[in-house]
Amino acid sequence: MESINQQVWHAMRTDPAIMRDLQRKLINMRALAKFLIDAHKLPASLDAVISSIRRFPMPNYYEEERVLHGIFRDSVVSTTNNIACLTVQVSPSEMIDKLPELKIPNVRMVTGTDKVKLLVKSDHADKISKTFKNTVVEQGLSEISVTVAEKATKTKGVMARIAAEIALANINIHELLVCPPQFLIYVQEKDIVKAHERVLSLTE
Numbered sequence: 001m002e003s004i005n006q007q008v009w010h011a012m013r014t015d016p017a018i019m020r021d022l023q024r025k026l027i028n029m030r031a032l033a034k035f036l037i038d039a040h041k042l043p044a045s046l047d048a049v050i051s052s053i054r055r056f057p058m059p060n061y062y063e064e065e066r067v068l069h070g071i072f073r074d075s076v077v078s079t080t081n082n083i084a085c086l087t088v089q090v091s092p093s094e095m096i097d098k099l100p101e102l103k104i105p106n107v108r109m110v111t112g113t114d115k116v117k118l119l120v121k122s123d124h125a126d127k128i129s130k131t132f133k134n135t136v137v138e139q140g141l142s143e144i145s146v147t148v149a150e151k152a153t154k155t156k157g158v159m160a161r162i163a164a165e166i167a168l169a170n171i172n173i174h175e176l177l178v179c180p181p182q183f184l185i186y187v188q189e190k191d192i193v194k195a196h197e198r199v200l201s202l203t204e
Helices: 004-013 016-023 029-040 046-054 058-073 092-102 122-131 150-154 158-168 189-201
Strands: 076-088 108-111 116-121 135-147 175-179 182-188
Touching: 004 016, 004 029, 004 046, 016 158, 029 046, 058 158, 076 122, 076 189, 092 108, 092 116, 092 122, 108 175, 116 122, 116 175, 122 135, 135 189, 158 175, 158 182, 158 189, 182 189
Parallel strands: none
Antiparallel strands: 076 116, 076 135, 108 116, 135 182, 175 182
């Protein structure tokens, strides 16, 4: 079982808003402790949580931030609209056999035990749904592609930081695919401008 220090530090690290305000010295320790206890149901007293917050290893955090900033600074970010997500009730092997016949470019595919999820340009969705009967189609998505340096594959927290930055804008991530050094994030088209801005802020 995690110690109270570990639980508090984990809660802090997974909330970029908290960490930013701590760096700026904008957070009241007592208020933060109350928030963490309530939000994360921490089994500890207010004084114990305040003590854990004060012992948080900020120098280590600053070093992690420096490394992540270097990775994102050199990244390439692009977007694509008019994406459809199709969930097909077939085995991966059946899908792999059929895909060459469909001749659909730039297919992103995720496989499960008995389902396959495809992300394609919207104008190719009908061809797939007509080929496979048990298909659920979700239209109106956009893709954000983040290509980072190869060293990112050996750096912890890259994917978590991208997801957290988008979450800070109150945007739901529909799908998240990772094929290092490329990260592919899918959001609703109505959210693409704000999501793109948040991801770009990581590169500044």
